[in-house]
Amino acid sequence: MNHPLYNLLSELEAARIHFSLARYRPDSVLVTLTLVGERVEVDVFEDGHLEVSRFLGNEDIIGGQELVSQIIARNAEPAA
Numbered sequence: 001m002n003h004p005l006y007n008l009l010s011e012l013e014a015a016r017i018h019f020s021l022a023r024y025r026p027d028s029v030l031v032t033l034t035l036v037g038e039r040v041e042v043d044v045f046e047d048g049h050l051e052v053s054r055f056l057g058n059e060d061i062i063g064g065q066e067l068v069s070q071i072i073a074r075n076a077e078p079a080a
Contacts, residue, residue: 005029005044 008031012019022030025043033040037059043051 004048004050005031008042008044008050 009019012031012033017033017035020032022032024030028043028045031042031044033042037057039055039057041053041055045051
């Protein structure tokens with residue numbers, strides 16, 4: 001099959017880059033790459049176009065359990 005999604009997956013497999021697939025929107029598939037120092041999210045749409053987001057970081061340890069608890073509390077959805 002000749003679709004950009006399959007082409008991307010073949011390229012990643014040939015390069016031996018680990019990826020995961022998810023579907024959060026009805027018109028695209030999210031391909032996530034976690035690399036040293038960065039995370040890349042590639043949305044591949046039905047029409048074949050790609051949208052790429054790149055998150056760079058230095059991977060320093062910045063906290064422990066307290067930080068995890070703060071992040072969860074800040075992002076938790078209110079109880080119904």
